[in-house]
Amino acid sequence: MDFTVLWAGDGVLAIGIVPPPSRMEARARLRQAVCEAAAQWQNLDIEAISVESTPGSSPRLLLAGGVAGLSLSHDEGISLAAVHLHGAVGIDVMRVQDIPDWFHLARDYLGPQVAEALSACPADQRPLALAQAWTAREAALKCAGLQLAEWEGAAPACRSHALPLPAPYVATLAY
Template identity: 75%
Template structure:
């Protein structure tokens, strides 16, 4: 499998597949890579691990004796997965690029403070800062079990961490502090 471990620690594993694939194939390959990486990470038989996705619910990794949280994110050229053994997790990835309608996007989905910060930053930095803000919000929403929606001002109790990715991508990992779920 062509997956790479991008981050590991605190009972969390993040893996990525860098390849331009049709979305359905990227999803299938990422799920297989998650099983393989988790089997190696946890020293389990790969046949004892399965990824479960149910519409309207966060995906889960089924393990012998328990369940781990699972989150996926795709952008053209990079697919990521995060596994958390003892709590909720969210991951999001985005290509750094100019977005013509960035001001409305930021105002509608990232809130007035982020929109003001993006308006005040140099034009050359805006694509990177927008990608960082977007992935942080999307990862936090996934971690909190919420759908992407317009800005509502609700603070999400998440620890956010940048994940190193290939050039021209930004990724953020979100976990909830103090939450435990034993595997």
């Protein structure tokens, strides 16, 4: 399986794949790529690694001798995964695009400070800035085990990194 390592460090691995068109097949291929990448990364037999998914909870990566945090994200044409050997992890990917109702979306989900910063941003740079802020919020929420919800005054505390992706994608890793 072809995958690209996007980031590795601090016990965290982030990978990406170009998925098939079918969402169901994309999920299956990403899980397989995660197992293969983790096997190479940790020098383990792939048979000793599996993905555990339970409805209503974050997926986990089962490794020989332990459990690792796992986060998955998909957008049309790209699928990403992050593994954290020592705790929770979140990853989010988004296609940069112009969103007509961006201000209300930002105010409601990213908070008033982000909405104001986006208002001050030149219009041609706003779609990228919005995508960066959105993926940072989604990744942090996933890391904290929280669902996307309207802004309540605080963001989960975690380390985060923007991931290097080709245009038109933006992604953030949080752990």
